[in-house]
Amino acid sequence: MSADASSHLDGLDRVRRAAFDAWEAMAPGWERRREYLREFSERIGNWMVAQLDPQPGQTILELGAGTGETGFGAAGKIGDRGRLISTDLPPAMVEVARRRAAELGIENAEFRVMDAEHIDLGDHTVDGILCRWAFMLMADPGGAMAESRRVLRPGGRLALAVIGGPAENPWASTVAASIVGLGLVPPVDPRAPGGLFSLADPDHLRELLMRAGFDDVRIEEMEFHLRFSDFEDYWSFIGEFAGAVAILLRSFSDEERASVREATKRATEEFRTGQGYDFPGLSVNALAS
DSSP states (O other): HHHHHHHHHHHHHHHHHHHHHHHHHHHHHHHHHHHHHHHHHHHHHHHHHHOOOTTOOOEEEEOOOOHHHHHHHHHHHHHTOOEEEEESSSSHHHHHHHHHHHHOOOOSSEEEEEETTTSSTTTOOOEEEESSOOGGSSSSSHHHHHHHHHEEEEEEEEEEEOOOOOGOOOHHHHHHEEEEEEEEEEEEEETTOOOTTTTTOOHHHHHHHHHHHOOEEEEEEEEEEEEESHHHHHHHHHHOOOHHHHHHHHHSSSHHHHHHHHHHHHHHGEETTTTTEEEEEEEEEEEOO
16 A cells, blocks of 8 residues: 555545544534424424335434434324335434433334444345435445445435535634634535535535435535524524534633634624524525435
């Protein structure tokens, strides 16, 4: 193996480790804000489930399930004879989904720790796959898509969503820009593997899916909104919910964190309304078969 290839693999392993640590740490905050997550993502999840069109008795796999809400939308459609396999890589997040299912009375789901880049299922064993806002966080999303294609039965479909670009998602990009602007970290390529915006380009997303073996790919962009009662509500959300950015903030000194907070507050003034804050967001959704 060449030195460049070895360095690339080491880099991907660092992305995987960082992602695991970040989302394991985010699990308590995601659980606390599970109703809020359901509210602002519901339109995206409903689109995914409707496009997948699960049928009674089918087996549906959810990758990077988080609190499990998207998969639970499919669970009611596949019925008692159907099976939802709800998965995520961090065990703490899998347990969040398990508790959420019990809360909602979902009984046709099983919960497994699973790496989407190495799906622990046989070939052609599931009828459909859901993956909301997770592929872009993976070190090798193309490999994960190829794995998805492998486990799908003939005629099976993958419904997914990834986050659009930084300009369309200021709820996430403004904090990161404040951190960079203060010189606390160097600028990061938004297209770098594992980043929130790494799959924002619809053409790149389509290319990855086609390379993974999908013949028919349809992409649809969809807006969503995150609304907060005041800046403190938003700042708390970032600290509990925002993955790598939240972990980075926790690594700063109190003084550095306060500086980021003030810079972010100034930068988000345009999103302040009479009712609090209203941040736009953009999801890039795809149906592949």
